[in-house]
Amino acid sequence: MISIIIPVLNESKTIVSVLNHLTNCALEKNIEAITIVDGGSSDNTRELVRQFARSSPFTIQLITSEKGRAKQMNAGAKIAEGSILYFLHADSFPPKNFDTLIISEVEKGNPAGCFKMKFNSNHWWLRLASWFTQFSWRICRGGDQSQFITKSLFDEIGGYDETFVIYEDNILINELYDRNKFVVIQSWLDTSARLYTEKGVWYVQYHFLVIYLKKWLGADADALYNYYVKHLKKTSKPQTQIATTPEVISEK
Missing domain, CATH: 3.90.550.10 (Spore Coat Polysaccharide Biosynthesis Protein SpsA; Chain A)
Incomplete structure (x- = not known):
């Protein structure tokens, strides 16, 4: 299954x-x-x-x-x-x-x-x-x-x-x-193409290509994230939360 x-x-x-x-x-x-x-x-x-x-x-x-x-x-x-x-x-x-x-x-x-x-x-x-x-x-x-x-x-x-x-x-x-x-x-x-629609196709494609090249050249996870936040998604870095027990809300 x-x-x-x-x-x-x-x-x-x-x-x-x-x-x-x-x-x-x-x-x-x-x-x-x-x-x-x-x-x-x-x-x-x-x-x-x-x-x-x-x-x-x-x-x-x-x-x-x-x-x-x-x-x-x-x-x-x-x-x-x-x-x-x-x-x-x-x-x-x-x-x-x-x-x-x-x-x-x-x-x-x-x-x-x-x-x-x-x-x-x-x-x-x-x-x-x-x-x-x-x-x-x-x-x-x-x-x-x-x-x-x-x-x-x-x-x-x-x-x-x-x-x-x-x-x-x-x-x-x-x-x-x-x-x-x-x-x-x-x-x-x-x-969905929502990110491309929001920020522009060429803008997003260019920055995704840069991220790909950065990783290929050896950039670490923080460097990739910082670049992404700066150019594509200006949000704060994820904060720690406590995972919860699964809430089974519908059963077969």
């Missing part, structure tokens, strides 16, 4: 749409639980999750962890009981029957991978960037494409590297590529 893990922070605009999409596109028998890992939202994200769960046939869990996607996703993985973990951003929508597609790949001997991805934008550059995600090249990978991985392999690797506040997806992906344990499922996942 698949354990879906979604890290959130103030995602009230998208969380219900994502949950609706997941429950409409997967078979109940294939999903162990959908776990929402909140990093300290100040909006009504948590309440929206609770409201959705009351009428959902799927098991919905809500937990709180330290802020930061790596820490949040590791917290979700820690309580997951499915043999396959599926990490999904709160503004990404996997294809119909994503569950059977993932299970099929694992049964073929592919323990990790993602879907090809397209942005919800008609900008020519984003459409071109989306087209390239169908290829297996490492440079075409990113967290927005989602990540499935068997729990055994995830535990063997040690999970997400929590020293990275950003770029955590690529650190895990690099580890999987080094092990030759990655496949791109040839079905489209849709994701």
Whole structure:
């Protein structure tokens, strides 16, 4: 079975749409639980999750962890009981029957991978960037494409590297590529282009390229984070919170 893990922070605009999409596109028998890992939202994200769960046939869990996607996703993985973990951003929508597609790949001997991805934008550059995600090249990978991985392999690797506040997806992906344990499922996942819309396509693309090059040249986690905050997201560094016991708000 698949354990879906979604890290959130103030995602009230998208969380219900994502949950609706997941429950409409997967078979109940294939999903162990959908776990929402909140990093300290100040909006009504948590309440929206609770409201959705009351009428959902799927098991919905809500937990709180330290802020930061790596820490949040590791917290979700820690309580997951499915043999396959599926990490999904709160503004990404996997294809119909994503569950059977993932299970099929694992049964073929592919323990990790993602879907090809397209942005919800008609900008020519984003459409071109989306087209390239169908290829297996490492440079075409990113967290927005989602990540499935068997729990055994995830535990063997040690999970997400929590020293990275950003770029955590690529650190895990690099580890999987080094092990030759990655496949791109040839079905489209849709994701939001909201950061590109907010700050401009060329501005965001340039700074993401700089971050990629900085990491390639040996920059550490703090250097990448400081650059990201300065140019793309002017927020304070995540503060420590105490993780809570899972709140199971809907059971099969």
